Amino acid sequence: xxxxxxxxxxxxxxxxxxxxxxxxxxxxxxxxxxxDHFNNRNVYVTLTAAAIHTSKITLGPxxxxxxxxxxxxxxxxxxTLNELAPGRCVLGLGAGDKTTLETVGVQMxxxxxxxxxxxxxxxxxxxxxxxxxxxxxxxxxxxxxLFKPRANIAVYVGxxxxxxxxxxxxxxxxxxxxxxxxxxxxxAVNCVKEGVRQAxxxxxxxxxAAYTSFSVHEDxxxxxxxxxxxxxxxxxxxxxxxxxxxxxxxxKAEEIREALKANDWGRAFSGVVPEMIEAFSVxxxxxxxxxxxxxxxxxxxxxxxxxxxIGPNVREAIxxxxxxxxxxxxx
Amino acid sequence: xxxGKLVDLVSSDKRGALSSKLADVVLLSKNDEKMPSELxxxxxxxxxxxxxxxxxxxxxxxxxxxxxxxxxxxxxxTELGLSELAVQIKEASPKT
Numbered sequence: 001x002x003x004x005x006x007x008x009x010x011x012x013x014x015x016x017x018x019x020x021x022x023x024x025x026x027x028x029x030x031x032x033x034x035x036d037h038f039n040n041r042n043v044y045v046t047l048t049a050a051a052i053h054t055s056k057i058t059l060g061p062x063x064x065x066x067x068x069x070x071x072x073x074x075x076x077x078x079x080t081l082n083e084l085a086p087g088r089c090v091l092g093l094g095a096g097d098k099t100t101l102e103t104v105g106v107q108m109x110x111x112x113x114x115x116x117x118x119x120x121x122x123x124x125x126x127x128x129x130x131x132x133x134x135x136x137x138x139x140x141x142x143x144x145x146l147f148k149p150r151a152n153i154a155v156y157v158g159x160x161x162x163x164x165x166x167x168x169x170x171x172x173x174x175x176x177x178x179x180x181x182x183x184x185x186x187x188a189v190n191c192v193k194e195g196v197r198q199a200x201x202x203x204x205x206x207x208x209a210a211y212t213s214f215s216v217h218e219d220x221x222x223x224x225x226x227x228x229x230x231x232x233x234x235x236x237x238x239x240x241x242x243x244x245x246x247x248x249x250x251x252k253a254e255e256i257r258e259a260l261k262a263n264d265w266g267r268a269f270s271g272v273v274p275e276m277i278e279a280f281s282v283x284x285x286x287x288x289x290x291x292x293x294x295x296x297x298x299x300x301x302x303x304x305x306x307x308x309x310i311g312p313n314v315r316e317a318i319x320x321x322x323x324x325x326x327x328x329x330x331x
Numbered sequence: 332x333x334x335g336k337l338v339d340l341v342s343s344d345k346r347g348a349l350s351s352k353l354a355d356v357v358l359l360s361k362n363d364e365k366m367p368s369e370l371x372x373x374x375x376x377x378x379x380x381x382x383x384x385x386x387x388x389x390x391x392x393x394x395x396x397x398x399x400x401x402x403x404x405x406x407x408x409t410e411l412g413l414s415e416l417a418v419q420i421k422e423a424s425p426k427t
Contacts, residue, residue, distance in 0.1 A: 013363045015371035019354075022379050053379045315358055 002297055002329050004321070005031030005209060005305035007062055010041035014049040020314055021050045025057040027322025028330070033062025033092055033176075033211070033305060036069075037100055044077045051085035058088050062176060062211070062305070063158035065096030066118035067106050072143050074118070075126045079149040086150055092176055093118060094158025099237070112167055113137050119155050119171050126153055156209070162191045169195025174207035176305070181279050182292075183245065185210050186299040193300075209303035210296050213281040216289050216311045216320050226312040227283040228272045229265070234280040235272065236260050246279035286324040293329070332397065332423040334390045337416060341389070345411050350384045352407045353392040360399040370395055397424055 006024045008017045021032055032050055036043040043061045050059055059081075064074055074091065082089040095111035108114075117135035121143075124131045130144040157168035158176040168175040169192035177188040189208060196203050213230045217223035235243070236257040240250050252271055259268035277283055282292045293304055311317025341349055357366075357374075374395060377388045396404040401424030408417035 013366070013371075015366065015368075015375060016358055016363075018375050019358060019378055022375065026381075049375075053375050313355065313359070315354060 002293075002301065003030040003207075003303045004326055004329075005029065005033055005062075005211075005303050006310070006318075007033040007035065007211065007305055007307040008046070009035045009037075009308055010043060010046040012041075014041065014046050017046055018049045018053050020318060021057065022053055023315065023318050024322075025054045027318055028326040029306075029322075030056075030058060031090075031209075031303060031305070032057050032059040033307075034059070036061045036064040037097070038068060038104060039100070044081065047081055048084060051081060051088070054085075056088075058090055059085065060090035060092050060156070062092035062156070063094040063096075064092065065094055065101075066114050066138070067096055067101055067108060068104070071118040071121040071138065072125055072131075072140065075122045075149075076145070078122075078153055079126055079145065079147075082150050082153060090154045090156060090174070091122060092156045092158055093122070094176070095164065110137055112163055115157060115164065116167060116171060119157065122155065123152075154207075156207070158211070159188070159192075162187075165191035166195040166198070168192060169197075169206060170199045171195075172206060174209060174303070176209050176211045177301070178211050180210070180212040180214075180282050180292075181246065182295040182299065184242070184279075185296050185301060189299045189301065203300065204302075207303055208301050209305050210299075210301045211305040212307050213283075213309070214289070214306040214311075215281060215283040215309050216286060216317050216325070217313075218285055218320070220284050220288070222312045223283050223285065224277055226309045227277055227281045228269050230308050231276050231280045232256050232260065232268045232272050235276050236268075238280075246275060248273075248275055248279060286320055289321075290325055290328050293325070297329075332420070334393045334397075335386070337419065338386055338389045338393060340416060341413065345413070346389060347384055349407070349411060350389060350392060352410070353389070353396045353404070354383065356396045356400050356403050356407060357392060360403075362399045365398050366395060367398075370398075 006029045034043045034046050047059050078089055078091050095115055098108045101108050113136040117138045121133055126149045130142050131140045132142050133140045154173035156174035156176050157172040159165040159168040160178045165188050175192050179185045179188050215223045215227040235253050243250050243253050256268050256271040374391050382388045405417040405420040
């Protein structure tokens with residue numbers, strides 16, 4: 001049975017996010033993912049507050065990256081969080097966002113090696129080992145914790161491109177696929193399967209999650225309007241090959257990109273057309289969303305992550321998902 | 332303002348709707364910096380316990396709503412047909 005996760009961006013203060021997380025836990029969500037960007041509030045403080053006020057939901061960064069935070073610090077944070085919420089913590093780790101990294105002068109070099117090595121180091125140090133590691137990107141010389149971490153932690157690898165998806169299947173306990181459209185998710189799951197095959201694992205040993213931009217409301221227009229800003233950013237950051245796969249005019253995408261660069265939100269958002277919404281979000285009434293999630297499940301995903309914006313009113317959207325969407329997949 | 336006395340004047344049939352509407356006022360407010368962390372933590376504890384519609388839950392939500400959005404809070408009371416209470420909130424609200 002598919003599990004439901006929910007993503008929050010700590011641009012909002014901790015108390016708003018935790019309010020929604022309590023509601024989500026009560027409403028049947030099994031996973032909480034909090035994004036990690038230096039320009040928002042801190043991911044681990046937010047997760048700590050969420051852990052204090054919940055008792056069941058599994059939680060972790062979704063995703064952090066090894067360029068901004070050395071994997072030994074990530075392991076330290078997760079190990080400590082796991083003392084507060086034993087058995088409920090996971091790590092979501094990906095290569096990060098190139099544009100954000102560049103704003104602080106960090107180059108995204110060798111992303112496949114960086115992610116692979118970070119996962120290796122994380123697993124070793126969190127299992128209590130002294131880690132002497134000589135990788136292409138990371139080197140440690142006998143790094144170890146002076147405390148005993150409680151347990152092994154599942155590692156989810158965030159991925160979008162084919163090589164990272166394959167790596168995620170190979171080394172991850174889970175995969176967070178950044179995609180919303182059945183075509184993209186099917187393609188991604190096939191890449192993950194290849195990685196799983198190379199590792200000699202079975203696909204059902206890996207939790208494969210579709211990490212979506214989601215917006216639900218009983219009024220389709222309101223749901224769509226809420227999705228537009230997020231979709232505009234996704235379109236602006238998408239490579240031409242992905243846009244063309246969905247029949248999206250690359251020139252229109254370029255216009256949105258330019259408008260966003262100029263902070264001209266009105267022009268950027270008005271450039272979002274229905275095929276962009278269709279390609280890069282799961283959006284609509286509860287019935288529409290159920291239909292789309294059902295399509296995605298055919299690809300083999302085992303977790304559906306409701307990501308930003310969630311809906312025009314987050315509280316109402318969580319109520320709708322809990323009352324109408326999750327029960328549909330549990331029955 | 333004595334929020335307890337004000338909540339006492341809200342009939343039980345309107346408390347559920349009041350709780351939801353006040354939660355929206357607080358959650359949708361852009362005046363996050365006006366929320367005292369102690370009050371925020373109290374609200375989260377009560378929400379976790381499922382007692383947001385209780386007297387103590389309504390008192391905490393009302394206090395937060397008035398601090399963050401006094402005009403919108405008064406409007407909520409008017410919408411629920413509690414005009415006299417709306418006037419009291421307007422009169423006692425912090426002036427921005």
